[in-house]
Amino acid sequence: MDLEQLRKTAAEVVARDDVKYLIGWKKGSYGYRVAPVFVEDAAGVAELIFSPLCTANLTTYLTLVEKTPLPRGQEADKRKVALMVKGCDSRAVVQLLVEKGIHREEVIVIGCPCPGVVDQSLLVEKYGDTEEPVEVKWNGDGFMLVRGGEEIKIPRDEVLAEKCRLCRYPNPVISDHLIGAEVEKWSPAEDSGVSELDAKDVDGRWEYWEEQFNKCIRCYSCRNVCPLCYCQDCILDRLNPTWINRAVNFSENTAFNISRAFHLAGRCIECGECERVCPANIPLGKINRKMAREVREKYGFEPGLDPEAEPFQASFKPDDPEDFIL
Amino acid sequence: MTEKPKIGVYVCHCGINISATVDVETVADYALKLPNVEVARTYSYMCSDPGQSLIKNDIREHGLNRVIVASCSPRMHEPTFRKAIKEAGINPYYLEMANIREQCSWVHHDIDEGTAKSKKLVAASVAKVRLLEALESKEVDAEPSALVIGAGIAGIQAALDIADAGFKVYLVEKTPSVGGRMAQLDKTFPTLDCSACILTPKMVDCASHPNIELLSYSEVEEIGGYIGNFDIKVRKKARYVDFDKCTGCGDCAAECRVKDRFPSEFDMGMGKRSAVYLPFPQAVPAKYTIDPESCLYLTKGKCGKGPKCAEVCQAGAINFDQVDETVEFRVGAVIVATGFDPFDASRKPEYGYSDYPNVITGMEMERLVSASGPTGGKIKIFNGKEEIEPKEVAFIKCVGSRDESVGNEYCSRVCCMYVAKQAHLLRDKLPDANIRVYYMDVRAFGKGFEEFYDRVRRENVRYIRGNPSEIFKRGDKLVVKVEDTLTATPLEDEVDLVVLGVGLEPRADMRQTMELLRLSQSPDRFFLEAHPKLRPVDTATDGVFLAGCCQGPKDIPDTVAQAKGAASSAMIPLARGKVVISAQVATVDESTCRGCGFCVNICPYTAIELVTVNRFGHEVEVARVNEALCKGCGSCSPGCLSDSIQPKSFRDRQILPQIAALGVFK
Numbered sequence: 001m002d003l004e005q006l007r008k009t010a011a012e013v014v015a016r017d018d019v020k021y022l023i024g025w026k027k028g029s030y031g032y033r034v035a036p037v038f039v040e041d042a043a044g045v046a047e048l049i050f051s052p053l054c055t056a057n058l059t060t061y062l063t064l065v066e067k068t069p070l071p072r073g074q075e076a077d078k079r080k081v082a083l084m085v086k087g088c089d090s091r092a093v094v095q096l097l098v099e100k101g102i103h104r105e106e107v108i109v110i111g112c113p114c115p116g117v118v119d120q121s122l123l124v125e126k127y128g129d130t131e132e133p134v135e136v137k138w139n140g141d142g143f144m145l146v147r148g149g150e151e152i153k154i155p156r157d158e159v160l161a162e163k164c165r166l167c168r169y170p171n172p173v174i175s176d177h178l179i180g181a182e183v184e185k186w187s188p189a190e191d192s193g194v195s196e197l198d199a200k201d202v203d204g205r206w207e208y209w210e211e212q213f214n215k216c217i218r219c220y221s222c223r224n225v226c227p228l229c230y231c232q233d234c235i236l237d238r239l240n241p242t243w244i245n246r247a248v249n250f251s252e253n254t255a256f257n258i259s260r261a262f263h264l265a266g267r268c269i270e271c272g273e274c275e276r277v278c279p280a281n282i283p284l285g286k287i288n289r290k291m292a293r294e295v296r297e298k299y300g301f302e303p304g305l306d307p308e309a310e311p312f313q314a315s316f317k318p319d320d321p322e323d324f325i326l
Numbered sequence: 327m328t329e330k331p332k333i334g335v336y337v338c339h340c341g342i343n344i345s346a347t348v349d350v351e352t353v354a355d356y357a358l359k360l361p362n363v364e365v366a367r368t369y370s371y372m373c374s375d376p377g378q379s380l381i382k383n384d385i386r387e388h389g390l391n392r393v394i395v396a397s398c399s400p401r402m403h404e405p406t407f408r409k410a411i412k413e414a415g416i417n418p419y420y421l422e423m424a425n426i427r428e429q430c431s432w433v434h435h436d437i438d439e440g441t442a443k444s445k446k447l448v449a450a451s452v453a454k455v456r457l458l459e460a461l462e463s464k465e466v467d468a469e470p471s472a473l474v475i476g477a478g479i480a481g482i483q484a485a486l487d488i489a490d491a492g493f494k495v496y497l498v499e500k501t502p503s504v505g506g507r508m509a510q511l512d513k514t515f516p517t518l519d520c521s522a523c524i525l526t527p528k529m530v531d532c533a534s535h536p537n538i539e540l541l542s543y544s545e546v547e548e549i550g551g552y553i554g555n556f557d558i559k560v561r562k563k564a565r566y567v568d569f570d571k572c573t574g575c576g577d578c579a580a581e582c583r584v585k586d587r588f589p590s591e592f593d594m595g596m597g598k599r600s601a602v603y604l605p606f607p608q609a610v611p612a613k614y615t616i617d618p619e620s621c622l623y624l625t626k627g628k629c630g631k632g633p634k635c636a637e638v639c640q641a642g643a644i645n646f647d648q649v650d651e652t653v654e655f656r657v658g659a660v661i662v663a664t665g666f667d668p669f670d671a672s673r674k675p676e677y678g679y680s681d682y683p684n685v686i687t688g689m690e691m692e693r694l695v696s697a698s699g700p701t702g703g704k705i706k707i708f709n710g711k712e713e714i715e716p717k718e719v720a721f722i723k724c725v726g727s728r729d730e731s732v733g734n735e736y737c738s739r740v741c742c743m744y745v746a747k748q749a750h751l752l753r754d755k756l757p758d759a760n761i762r763v764y765y766m767d768v769r770a771f772g773k774g775f776e777e778f779y780d781r782v783r784r785e786n787v788r789y790i791r792g793n794p795s796e797i798f799k800r801g802d803k804l805v806v807k808v809e810d811t812l813t814a815t816p817l818e819d820e821v822d823l824v825v826l827g828v829g830l831e832p833r834a835d836m837r838q839t840m841e842l843l844r845l846s847q848s849p850d851r852f853f854l855e856a857h858p859k860l861r862p863v864d865t866a867t868d869g870v871f872l873a874g875c876c877q878g879p880k881d882i883p884d885t886v887a888q889a890k891g892a893a894s895s896a897m898i899p900l901a902r903g904k905v906v907i908s909a910q911v912a913t914v915d916e917s918t919c920r921g922c923g924f925c926v927n928i929c930p931y932t933a934i935e936l937v938t939v940n941r942f943g944h945e946v947e948v949a950r951v952n953e954a955l956c957k958g959c960g961s962c963s964p965g966c967l968s969d970s971i972q973p974k975s976f977r978d979r980q981i982l983p984q985i986a987a988l989g990v991f992k
């Protein structure tokens with residue numbers, strides 16, 4: 001990754017009058033963590049990084065910004081927001097465009113071709129946790145961990161995030177500025193997690209999910225981190241009617257998780273954020289990827305690729321397969 | 327809601343339709359114990375005058391403000407009871423119907439089960455009715471004109487009726503001439519009127535009628551709007567012949583460099599036409615058209631030293647610079663009369679239609695017997711070796727009808743009779759020929775049909791019951807392999823000519839029309855009417871009506887009758903000059919709508935658009951429903967992730983308590 005070019009481009013972008021800030025990643029203050037950063041002026045760009053630790057999908061911040069009521073007479077700030085994206089993240093941008101969650105003229109996309117990021121929990125598992133902020137770099141085919149002056153080579157497969165093993169779009173599908181050259185695509189691994197579940201019978205699957213959903217503590221981290229869960233007023237929070245009860249029990253947890261899966265069918269772009277943040281280690285990716293697989297195989301549709309696409313959930317063709325209707 | 331609900335529950339016996347499987351008295355007693363129910367009564371026919379009076383009197387006497395009728399489907403009588411309660415002074419939308427007939431008494435046999443379920447349905451209605459909102463329906467102006475799509479006999483008749491009543495009609499026909507399939511027929515069963523003789527005057531009338539604007543060789547491209555105000559865009563295809571200058575003399579066709587080289591559509595490919603042509607001599611309008619697919623100049627850019635047609639046309643009408651033209655107008659109602667396609671006989675390969683020139687279809691037979699047809703009415707056919715006058719003729723009925731193997735389970739309703747007609751016409755022309763008809767059944771159901779069938783049989787036309795399995799060639803003859811199922815005898819019948827009684831199919835291009843008007847298909851794939859019995863010419867879209875074979879196979883009398891029905895229905899909004907817009911429409915909660923536009927895509931009636939609103943200083947997009955277009959179907963609602971769009975009277979907060987009362991969930 002060409003940090004020079006990233007910072008130079010970022011400096012040019014944030015210097016523009018019509019840009020509010022740039023959202024990127026910066027070095028974290030704890031172990032393997034990196035932190036999001038909102039850069040408002042050229043001075044701030046020195047903090048920007050792009051490394052295998054930049055797992056988080058920053059697209060979420062685009063819609064997290066609250067549109068608080070303005071005093072009468074005050075104009076809304078219509079300046080653009082610039083955003084660093086990996087391949088997967090860029091699909092969230094496209095999907096937001098499709099759903100009119102954002103408009104094209106509101107964003108500047110800084111595309112970062114991505115050789116694959118690490119799963120921090122695997123790093124912790126294999127190389128131990130650390131309080132000191134450490135650095136991880138791309139190194140040839142694998143990664144390099146830099147810790148207290150020591151350089152440790154890590155084979156790619158050992159710590160590569162699952163979403164990256166399955167990734168079909170490592171290069172941004174949309175960008176205004178591309179940082180560095182596009183990376184060569186690798187052939188995505190077979191999604192064994194989903195296939196193994198598919199192979200089970202209904203009872204087997206139910207048993208599996210019963211165990212998983214029982215763990216859910218309903219913190220809603222998965223929803224909050226999801227770049228595509230951005231309704232102003234989520235139905236989970238509704239009281240009249242109360243679609244999902246507040247009670248944390250298997251029935252309500254299941255209702256919640258299934259609702260979320262359905263709301264994301266044909267919308268989830270498989271950035272893996274929900275699963276990454278889930279404190280209960282529920283394999284949420286499997287649900288969403290299963291839905292995505294169905295949508296892809298049955299309807300030939302993949303979200304987050306074409307900003308002009310008709311939203312999947314809102315499209316209907318008379319010859320759509322409907323064999324799932326019992 | 328401020329006023330306390332006072333509910334009246336009316337349980338209908340529907341004669342014994344309901345009361346045989348539901349103990350209506352028990353249901354009424356039960357209802358009386360439900361919260362806020364003031365009165366509960368039963369009556370033999372609630373929809374009758376005394377039944378309605380019962381409700382009206384109670385409203386006045388007991389000061390009821392909500393009414394539940396436990397009876398049939400709301401599709402039947404919701405309008406009836408809404409009107410009744412409105413007359414008694416309460417908002418017509420304060421009505422809830424518990425369907426204890428279609429959804430209860432008709433599906434249960436056991437009276438205890440039926441009664442128990444009826445109680446639940448009534449309890450559910452009680453839970454909902456208190457939550458209903460008062461709604462007001464609105465009126466909008468209607469444009470006093472109509473669009474008729476398709477100018478076969480159905481479209482022509484509908485257009486003439488509406489025009490005669492004094493309304494403007496736009497009649498759009500895809501092909502260069504009006505007339506449709508009927509123009510191709512020779513004589514018509516059962517009376518044997520000459521088709522041209524009865525049709526041509528109507529064709530001429532519809533072109534010359536002061537109230538009809540005939541747009542031939544044109545196609546409807548866009549239809550927007552709603553009943554009373556449909557916005558129409560029509561593309562008039564370039565004829566490359568100046569419509570006003572052409573005198574119809576035909577010099578161009580006679581001199582065309584590719585004269586008589588192309589199969590004539592009108593003559594089912596048995597006759598030939600030039601690149602510039604009039605489909606048939608009586609065509610209306612009598613204006614020539616250059617077919618862009620066969621014209622040398624238009625396909626190759628060059629026609630000898632210069633187009634012959636342009637050279638010989640005295641009127642100077644040939645114009646290769648012509649381009650398609652778009653016309654736009656507004657109408658109050660639309661009639662779809664796009665007709666049918668004859669079944670494609672090559673889809674039954676066992677009958678050898680694609681292999682043997684002497685296997686022909688009924689449609690081709692019409693042209694062959696016609697005095698104005700390609701052979702001048704002489705029955706001459708080529709048997710693969712020579713042209714002969716057939717001595718042995720076999721008709722096969724039900725080709726492509728009543729045949730699941732080709733996906734057509736329905737009866738085409740005209741083949742029995744047109745085969746009889748053609749057998750009769752052949753008998754006239756070939757007195758010595760042996761003519762037989764292979765049939766599964768003979769359905770001679772219409773007026774004069776049975777008499778006609780008897781007459782044809784007396785004319786020495788043999789009817790043999792059997793469905794041929796195969797046709798193959800043996801020497802100069804065709805062999806029809808069949809079992810005579812009345813005598814259980816297998817036959818190999820040698821003949822000179824086979825006529826396939828092909829059925830009627832939905833048009834191959836009907837999808838376009840469907841999408842333009844958001845029409846639906848019935849299982850037979852023809853256009854679906856709003857109700858098979860009570861609204862046979864209406865569609866689910868208000869202001870759009872069906873006429874003729876596009877709705878299902880029918881003969882000319884039925885087509886004309888339906889066309890007249892469609893015309894009279896279409897004239898209702900035109901004559902009133904106003905249309906009532908239903909109040910039961912979807913509404914958007916603009917404070918939660920995220921402006922994604924999913925609903926815009928989903929709405930089958932294009933009733934929703936995104937508009938920009940100011941939300942506390944921020945410009946945001948939100949969905950807005952055009953109440954005139956919305957049918958209250960509710961499709962949008964489940965598509966909305968933030969639950970922001972809901973049909974009035976069917977809002978979540980209204981139907982969830984209803985469902986809860988059924989005891990389905992807590």
Ligand SMILES: Cc1cc2nc3c(=O)[nH]c(=O)nc-3n(C[C@H](O)[C@H](O)[C@H](O)COP(=O)(O)OP(=O)(O)OC[C@H]3O[C@@H](n4cnc5c(N)ncnc54)[C@H](O)[C@@H]3O)c2cc1C
Pocket residue numbers: 475476477478479480481498499500501503504505506507508511513514515516544545546663664665666667668688689692740744747829830833839873874875876880881882883885
């Ligand atoms: C072989 C045969 C013999 C028959 N013999 C008899 C008989 O003897 N007696 C009898 O009563 N009935 C007979 N019938 C039935 C008769 O043909 C039909 O009842 C009649 O033609 C139906 O008329 P229509 O106007 O509904 O359809 P059509 O005649 O099919 O007319 C439809 C018209 O709409 C036009 N059109 C289609 N799509 C569009 C579009 N998208 N835009 C604009 N224009 C469009 C077409 O070009 C056509 O002109 C026979 C049928 C067949 C197949």
Ligand code: SF4
Pocket residue numbers: 215216217218219220221222223274277278279280281282284
């Ligand atoms: S993040 Fe995990 S625990 Fe929290 S609500 Fe989502 S699934 Fe449940």
Ligand code: SF4
Pocket residue numbers: 914918919920921922923924925926948949965966967968969970971
């Ligand atoms: S689907 Fe719902 S959120 Fe989206 S535009 Fe329509 S009403 Fe608004």
Ligand code: SF4
Pocket residue numbers: 911912928929930931932933934951955956957958959960961962963973
């Ligand atoms: S209820 Fe919704 S989907 Fe149905 S017509 Fe109205 S706006 Fe369209």
